[in-house]
Amino acid sequence: MLCQAASEMATKVMVLDPLVNCPASSIAYDHMVGSFDDRATVQEFAKRCAVLTVEIEHVDVATMEKLEQQGVDCQPKASTIRIIQDKYLQKVRFSRHGIPLPDFMQRAGDLFGYPLMLKSRRLAYDGRGNALAKNEEELTHALGGFARVIYVEKWTPFVKELAVIVGRGSDNSISCYPVVETIDKENICHVVKAPAHVPWKIRELAIDIAHKAVSSLEGAGVFAVELSLTKDGQVLLNEVAPRPDNSGHHTIESCYTSQFKQHLRAVLGLPLGDSSMKTPAAIMYNLLGEDEGEPGFHLAHQLIGRALNIQGTAVHWYDKPEMRKQRKMGHITIVGSSVGIVEAQLKSMLKVEGSETQTAVSPCVGIIMGSDSDLPIMKDAAMILNMFGVPHEVYFQTFISAHRTSEMMFSYALSSRDRGIQIIISAAGMVASLTPLPVIGVPVRASALDGMDSLLSIVQGSPVATVAINNATNAGLLAVRMLGVGDADLLARLSQYQEDTRDDVLKKAEKLQTDGWESYLNL
Amino acid sequence: MLCQAASEMATKVMVLDPLVNCPASSIAYDHMVGSFDDRATVQEFAKRCAVLTVEIEHVDVATMEKLEQQGVDCQPKASTIRIIQDKYLQKVRFSRHGIPLPDFMQRAGDLFGYPLMLKSRRLAYDGRGNALAKNEEELTHALGGFARVIYVEKWTPFVKELAVIVGRGSDNSISCYPVVETIDKENICHVVKAPAHVPWKIRELAIDIAHKAVSSLEGAGVFAVELSLTKDGQVLLNEVAPRPDNSGHHTIESCYTSQFKQHLRAVLGLPLGDSSMKTPAAIMYNLLGEDEGEPGFHLAHQLIGRALNIQGTAVHWYDKPEMRKQRKMGHITIVGSSVGIVEAQLKSMLKVEGSETQTAVSPCVGIIMGSDSDLPIMKDAAMILNMFGVPHEVYFQTFISAHRTSEMMFSYALSSRDRGIQIIISAAGMVASLTPLPVIGVPVRASALDGMDSLLSIVQGSPVATVAINNATNAGLLAVRMLGVGDADLLARLSQYQEDTRDDVLKKAEKLQTDGWESYLNL
Incomplete structure (x- = not known):
């Protein structure tokens, strides 16, 4: 993957790998067959490189140190590799820098x-x-x-394992990727979710620790910092890898600069790139080797087949010469506009029961109302969303209500974001205090006060985008405008809708001018 | 770029190219040195391939036809290449299919x-x-x-040149990429903007013509359809290329499936991928060869140097063995959250005068108000945006006003989107009818009626997200929620803000319980 990134910038990569047909051999500028922990081989290899970097930390560090003394540019530094190779030394180093450890x-x-x-x-x-x-x-x-x-x-019992990829430039500038959650299966990384679904404070804490840990080491490159989140909200450092890592593979599709491009920028002395996400959510699934089944009938191949039919999916197959049980043979990354959507798509790829209908719909707007008496009004929002092809869901107070069964309201508000809902249109405003999603409030005209009581009640309190009494059409249009912030196509269609509406008004104005008001009103 | 895309899926690509050190040679599975318009060479080459495809249409089509008769799988079909090679035949074919042509x-x-x-x-x-x-x-x-x-x-005098990349699967399924605008310089593609800044109806027309044009041809693959938009709003077909094209290079970074992956999917008989954009906007700039300057001091290298410091930028250098004047040596793609942002970044890369400060700020929220009497209220929105690090701009009625100098308001509303503004916070609602952007209305309390007149005036008419009278804080928070729809980090920070606010309330409640209301009020 480093070679793939390098080829875009025509950077020539020499690879040292003992396997003749190792995956990198087919796209590297040159491949030297040999062991990366053999002194003579590494010395011979280094002669042909302007910069020496590692993709695995189990290299002959004594030779690296000797090469550095001879003036070879090693990134990161041999001192870093030496510390990281010994997990005890690693912990001692980090402990001295005030980094929380088990x-x-x-x-x-x-x-x-x-x-x-x-x-x-x-x-x-x-x-x-x-x-x-x-x-x-x-x-x-x-x-x-x-x-x-x-x-x-x-x-240390942990509730979640987190990881942060950190880029460190040759000018010692540091750029951290978003915190991800890594989920292991039999001690091997299985799924990575980006960004991690943890409170912002935990993310800040994780970034801070990752920043400190990498600052305490020497040399340029990308580092993977593994962390544990404990029950009591502590973030502890587990270990650091001095190279691009499995926990950062999602960055190829989801970030402005992939971890591989970042590593190249860093070791080549170029400025670091933007490490933020260009898609709101990503999920990575490792394709692990199996020892059962005929070649071509492996679960991995079935998953690839399904993935090719799922939106936002990128398949990476490493073409390792031999499949072995639990060996990482490839990975699949799914990117999308929300955590809920990419998780639903992963479930559908894995054929988790009941998930198929879920992905088919995947609503991004939730319309909720007190009771069926509100439906004749609230349906107008659904009609607008239908017109613009925005998937949505509609719920009654039987399930959720701010005033009556507030617990249900609570769970709807909390779960909506995880299920991929991006905007809530509500006939009551209270839901806004329970979710960070934008809430559009429609005051529905009740028996008394012509709806003025609803209007004033919704507009007060937590921030709610309030529309006119009974005007659910405007609520639908407002939802489309909000989704248009991240969807240029939707915005363009909305512009067209506005223009068409204007044309209608102009036609009417023309008719009034031509026919006169009496004829216009059929008097 | 086709080989780069293929390597992710471990698809082995053989390349036929007369140049020994052609760019593809370094990452292709194998490179056969030879001419693609020489019969014997093409026949020899085809023997080693499961599927034969083209990246340039000037190949020996007679040999392709012969190979097809011998059962070689050519995608797209030789018949398509033959038609496309002759621009007159091409136009006759499209004309027969009812496609508008000059x-x-x-x-x-x-x-x-x-x-x-x-x-x-x-x-x-x-x-x-x-x-x-x-x-x-x-x-x-x-x-x-x-x-x-x-x-x-x-x-035909045209106002804009448009292009649509169309993927066509082996099952004849068709998937169109968003319409782009191509800008030539001395007859060579120079800049590509995605999506094209044209009305939605024009986009629909362009997609429809592209769909029809590709449907009239045979075989699987990616096709580039070049179109002209005339002064009177007609879209005319110019020509079709039966391969990935310069107008689709932006898709590598901006779309769920790049045109190169799509071409591979198509010719290999795999299902087509999602061709929609995963970033709202992209701009591509071709690095053309120059004949002046020392190697290493070319404008292209200066641009690459600057691009590496600009957010959202990806540099592609093809490593062609020789630089020639006007030859495409590489390209730079900039992706971002709006057309305004990527255009400002391009300007800053090209060092267009006055652009540098523009990119430094690049506000995404515009706060506008009637006069300086509104500022003490409206500043609260700016304070919230400051707190969340959202870049914004603030304007007075001196420049724009719905009621007084409506022309200025008009031009602000129209230009805001192009300049990268994504949300408008206004002390008046009227602006909403002039823009497809979401508008948040803050009713400011005037002398009469305690602001109720403002509230009712804003909430009526075009859809405006109305907040409570004088509550610009809520307007700011609502803007953050809206931006959070496409920015998971911002959403997480907002969640944290809500939790912190809740904690404050709980602390107060505890104080009330412990101290009693008398002490709480210092009585």
Whole structure:
């Protein structure tokens, strides 16, 4: 993927990989077959490169250090690779920089109590080199499985695993990508959701820690910072990888600058690019190797087949020469206009039960009203949305009501955003305090005061986009205008609608001028 | 770019190109050095391919036809290439399918009158093979320059050149990309704006003609349909290219499926992808070859240097072995949340005078009010926008006013969208009828009726998101909610703001419970 990014800017990438037909070999400028932890090979390879970078941290760091002394431009620096290769040193470094970490010790008896997490200091990735011991017996057993030096860490129960990709330029400028949530399956990264569905404060905390962690290291490049969110709202640093990472693959489709382009910019001494998202939501699904089934009948191929029919989907197949169980063979990224939409699309790709109808509709406007007495008014909003092809849903107070069954209202308001609703049109205003979505309020004329009571009640309180009494048509048009903020096509169609309406008015004006008011009124 | 797209899906692409170091050679699966209009070479090449497609239409079509008879899968079909190679046959074909074309004839005297456009029937592209004759003398001169068979076409003055990229699947399904505007310079495509800034009806007309034109041809692939928009609102077909085109390069960054991925999907018999835009606006700028300046000091390299510092920019450098004057050496695409923003960024890249401050700000919310008496109220909206880091601008009635100098109001409303404004907050509602943007109305309390007159006046008429009297804070918050529809980060920050506000209320409630109301009121 680094080579793909490089080819757009005609940057020539040399690859050192022991496999003759490794995925990068087909698009790299040149491929040197050899081991990246063999001194002579790395030295020979470095002679042919202007800048030396890594895509895996398990390289021969002693040789890298020697090369640096000889003036070879290594990005990130060998010192960084050395620290990161030893997870214990990594934690000591970050601890000294005031970064919150789980409690850890190099040698531990039963200081922490059980369960304990045993972690290999070196050559550990993707959960390999980790073991959970629930009691002393399991600890003895687990220790036997570790041939390498280990350290012990207090087992921290987490509610979510988060990650931040951080770009660091050769001028030490830093640019953080949005915080993502990573979901593992059997210790291997399985799904990545961007942005993470956590409160903004947690996101700020995660970005702050990631920023500090990368600042404490040397050299340019992209770094992946793994974090845990604990039950009590703490964000703890887990580890840092000095390279583009699986948790940032979604950036290829979802961000202005992909993590691969960012890594190239950084190591080449170019200014860092914009790391913000150009689509509001993205979800990445890893295609893992299976050992069952005939080639061509793997689940992965079925998923690819389905993905090709799902909106906003990009398939990446790495073409690794051999499929192995749990090996990352490719990934699928889905981008879209809301978290709700991309999650529904992932479910439909995975054929989660009951999801198919959900994706077919995927409403982005919710119209809610007190009771069926409001429907003759509120239907006008639905008619406008129909005209502009905006998918929407309509609900009665039987399910939700601000004044009567407020709990249902509460759950509707809270769930609406996750389900992909972007705008709520309501015959009451109260819902606005329960959601960050824009709420359009339609005051419906009740028996008393000609609806003036509704108008004044809706316009007060939380910010509600209030329209005229009974004017649900304007509520629909306002919703279309709001969606037009991010949809140039919809905006253009609305302009056309305005022009057509103006033409009608002009025609009428002409008729009045030609025929006179008596004829106009059929008098 | 086709090879780049193919590599993501591990599709192996063989390239036939006479240049040993042609750009594709470095990332293609294999490169056969040879001419694509030489019979023996094409036959040899086809033996090694499962599907044969073209990236340039000037190929040996007779050999393609022979290969098709031998069962080789050519996409699009040789018949299509044959028709497209001869611009006269092309026009005859489209004319028979009821597609609007400029008047044309195979041989013409002075039937049409001058100016006349002379067009070469074959091997014409990028304005090469076209000549404009303003009088008989020029005609004689121009004819001398055409070695090949020509036809004559009535010169059609156009206001804009448009283009539509059309994907056609092997199942004959058709998917059109948004209409773009192409701007030429010395007959070579220079800038492409997506979507085209033309009325929706014109877009629909252009899509309809493009759909019809591609339907009249045979085979799968991506087609580029060039169109002219005339002064009187007609859309005429100019020509069709049976391949990905310069007018679709922006799709790499701006659409869910790039034109190159779409072409691969089509020729491989896979379902077509979503051709809609994932960013509201895009602009593409061609980097043309120059013959002046030292290598490395070309304008192109200066532009690339500046582009790397501009948000939303992607640089493509083709690494063609030789720079020649007017040769397409690469391109730069800028994507962003509105046409105004990407245009301002292009200007800043090109260092158009006075543009630099414009891009620095690039406001997306416009706050407008009748006079400075409204400012003490309306400032609250600006304060909220400041808090959320939303760039905005503030204007007085001296420049714009609905009631007094309505012309100025008119021009503000019309220009705001083009300048990148996405939402208008106004102390009057009238502006809403002049723009498709969402307008938030703040009724400002005047001397009489406590502002009720303003409230009722704003809430009536065109759809305006009305807030409570004097509540510009809510107007600001509503604007943030609306922008949050397309900006997940902003939405998350708004959620946090709501939670913080709730916490404040809870703290007060606790204080009331603990201290009693007397102490609370300091009685």
